[in-house]
Amino acid sequence: MSAFNLNEDQQDCLQELINVAMGQASDQLARYLDTFVDLRVPSIEQVDASSLSITLNDKTLASAIVSQGFFGYEGIRGEALLVYQSQDSLQIADLLGYEPGELSEEEQLIDISSILTTTFLNVFASQIDNQMSYSAPRLLSASQNPLVEHVENLLFHWDLALKVKITYRVTDFSFNCDMILLIPESAISNIKSVLDRILEEF
Amino acid sequence: MSSSVLICDDSNLARKQVLRSLPEQWQVDIKTASNGREALTLLRDNSVDVLFLDLTMPDIDGVGVLQGIQKLNLDTAVFVISADIQPEMQNKVMLLGAKAFLRKPVNAEVLTSNLQQHGYI
Numbered sequence: 329m330s331a332f333n334l335n336e337d338q339q340d341c342l343q344e345l346i347n348v349a350m351g352q353a354s355d356q357l358a359r360y361l362d363t364f365v366d367l368r369v370p371s372i373e374q375v376d377a378s379s380l381s382i383t384l385n386d387k388t389l390a391s392a393i394v395s396q397g398f399f400g401y402e403g404i405r406g407e408a409l410l411v412y413q414s415q416d417s418l419q420i421a422d423l424l425g426y427e428p429g430e431l432s433e434e435e436q437l438i439d440i441s442s443i444l445t446t447t448f449l450n451v452f453a454s455q456i457d458n459q460m461s462y463s464a465p466r467l468l469s470a471s472q473n474p475l476v477e478h479v480e481n482l483l484f485h486w487d488l489a490l491k492v493k494i495t496y497r498v499t500d501f502s503f504n505c506d507m508i509l510l511i512p513e514s515a516i517s518n519i520k521s522v523l524d525r526i527l528e529e530f
Numbered sequence: 531m532s533s534s535v536l537i538c539d540d541s542n543l544a545r546k547q548v549l550r551s552l553p554e555q556w557q558v559d560i561k562t563a564s565n566g567r568e569a570l571t572l573l574r575d576n577s578v579d580v581l582f583l584d585l586t587m588p589d590i591d592g593v594g595v596l597q598g599i600q601k602l603n604l605d606t607a608v609f610v611i612s613a614d615i616q617p618e619m620q621n622k623v624m625l626l627g628a629k630a631f632l633r634k635p636v637n638a639e640v641l642t643s644n645l646q647q648h649g650y651i
Contacts, residue, residue: 337542344541347586348634351613364618367586369540455635530546 333374334490334516338523345455345526346370350494353448353507357496360443366497374516375491392434394441395478397463398449403518404458406489406511408449410441413504434467441465444496444507456522490516532557533650534577538569538595539584539611544634548582548611551638556651566590570598578606580650583628585612585619596626609644611636 334342347370354365394410431439442465453460468478492509511519535558539545545562552558561576563569567590572578581599585592592610599606610623613634620631630644645651 340542344543344634347541347544348613351586351615351634355615358616358618364616367614369586369588527543530543530550 334372334520334523337527338520339372341523341527342519343370343372345452346372346492346494348455349448349452352451353444354496356443356447357440357498360440361498363498363500366499368495368497370492370494372490372492375489392437393468393478394437394445394465395468396441396445396465398445398460399462400453400458400460402458402522403515404453404456404511404522405515406509408445409506409508409510410437410444411506411508412437438465438467440505444505448494448507456526458522489513490519532559533579534559534561535580535582536561536563536569536572536576536578536606537582538563538566538587538592539582540564540587541584544584544611544636547634547636548641551636551641553638553642553645553651556645566592566595566598569595570602573599573604573606574602578604580645581606581608583608583610583612585610585614585623593622593626596623596628600627607648607650609641 350367350370354367358365392412394412396408396410397405398408399405445465446460446462449460449462490509490511492507492511494507496505496507497503533556535552537545537548537560539548542564545564549560552560561572561578563572565587569581569583570590573581573595581595583592583595590598592612596608596610599608608623608628609630609632610628611632611634612619612623615633623631629648632640632644642651
């Protein structure tokens with residue numbers, strides 16, 4: 329595992345790139361919902377597949393997840409998971425101000441997730457002179473333990489992943505959404521060389 | 531007479547980005563802090579003319595530092611440099627006495643023109 333660990337400078341650099349991306353994603357969310365999003369320092373950790381399932385397992389009960397793959401140049405790719413608690417997904421219709429029946433709850437979740445994921449990753453990519461393309465977002469609705477199964481499928485080829493967890497807290501509506509970026513081992517080494525390139529400039 | 535400058539950001543890279551964006555001709559004595567608590571201690575014990583301040587930090591964040599500056603009644607000029615660009619946050623820091631709000635990643639030209647506008651260079 330140690331061969332893939334980010335050193336202190338790389339971790340700091342990645343954190344700052346993520347901060348900037350998170351700030352702009354939150355701004356979009358705030359404008360979209362006409363509210364304020366409370367930002368916290370995101371957490372970045374390296375996890376192996378088995379412990380990731382366990383970490384995610386805690387908060388999967390009755391939650392909805394929107395999952396979207398991303399692919400950039402230079403072998404940078406991964407999967408973004410937007411994780412909602414059940415009480416949060418009920419708030420979404422209110423937040424978005426949709427008329428009843430206009431869009432299903434599922435479509436609303438996909439809408440909001442897509443805004444967060446693409447804004448975040450587009451800003452992240454632009455900072456490293458990269459460009460992302462995306463797969464269609466998939467909703468894993470609140471049946472039993474969809475997240476664990478889904479992650480297990482994703483991680484089928486991954487022993488290690490970089491887990492970036494960002495919490496968007498919309499204060500007016502007590503609504504939380506966790507964005508978890510899973511980046512596979514092969515892409516981590518590509519990200520490391522990009523980080524080193526940025527660090528060399530300083 | 532050189533100005534006393536403090537750069538407060540939890541990211542080493544972000545501190546370097548600010549440092550590198552400062553105008554060359556500006557005579558400054560620079561200190562850095564990696565969190566709000568450290569910044570407040572330095573601000574209290576030294577006379578700091580200009581503070582470049584991040585907002586999203588663990589422990590005491592940028593808003594906490596601005597409130598601390600008001601409580602300590604310091605006349606340090608604060609330029610907020612943050613990724614949290616929401617209009618509500620920008621208004622909040624301006625109401626707490628910040629001179630300007632600059633978005634991250636900081637740009638040397640924008641920083642210089644803000645310093646000029648407020649008469650620091």
